[in-house]
Amino acid sequence: xxxxxxxxxxxxxxxxxxxxxxxxxxxxxxxxxxxxxxxxxxxxxxxxxxxxxxxxxxxxxxxxxxxxxxxxxxxxxxxxxxxxxxxxxxxxxxxxxxxxxxxxxxxxxxxxxxxxxxxxxxxxxxxxxxxxxxx
Ligand SMILES: [Fe+2]
Ligand SMILES: [Fe+2]
Numbered sequence: 082x083x084x085x086x087x088x089x090x091x092x093x094x095x096x097x098x099x100x101x102x103x104x105x106x107x108x109x110x111x112x113x114x115x116x117x118x119x120x121x122x123x124x125x126x127x128x129x130x131x132x133x134x135x136x137x138x139x140x141x142x143x144x145x146x147x148x149x150x151x152x153x154x155x156x157x158x159x160x161x162x163x164x165x166x167x168x169x170x171x172x173x174x175x176x177x178x179x180x181x182x183x184x185x186x187x188x189x190x191x192x193x194x195x196x197x198x199x200x201x202x203x204x205x206x207x208x209x210x211x212x213x214x215x216x
Pocket of ligand 2: 203
């Protein structure tokens with residue numbers, strides 16, 4: 082299976098943030114292996130927990146940046162983060178109770194997040210802090 086690669090259109094130019102986003106690509110690739118080998122949900126649970134750890138750590142770092150720059154769109158952005166955390170919590174529960182493999186669903190959820198959040202909303206706050214820096 083073709084592994085997903087980090088591409089420059091995902092890059093914000095903030096080293097810590099980019100490294101954290103790269104770790105999400107690694108998780109997606111782990112899920113792709115899960116899909117290829119038809120791994121059961123019991124194998125998905127530690128991966129889902131890794132996503133939860135990622136989210137808790139990464140969102141805190143981003144929200145500290147919003148604090149530092151008084152980012153005006155923080156409420157909307159943080160609502161997205163909260164929705165992600167709720168969705169992952171739900172997925173974790175589903176992995177515990179349903180038989181049907183969840184790996185494809187989890188992978189597609191994260192691919193959607195790459196497109197709809199990292200590539201768009203995360204880039205928006207970077208544009209804002211860049212503007213603050215040239216003032
Ligand atoms: Fe992010
Ligand atoms: Fe974010």
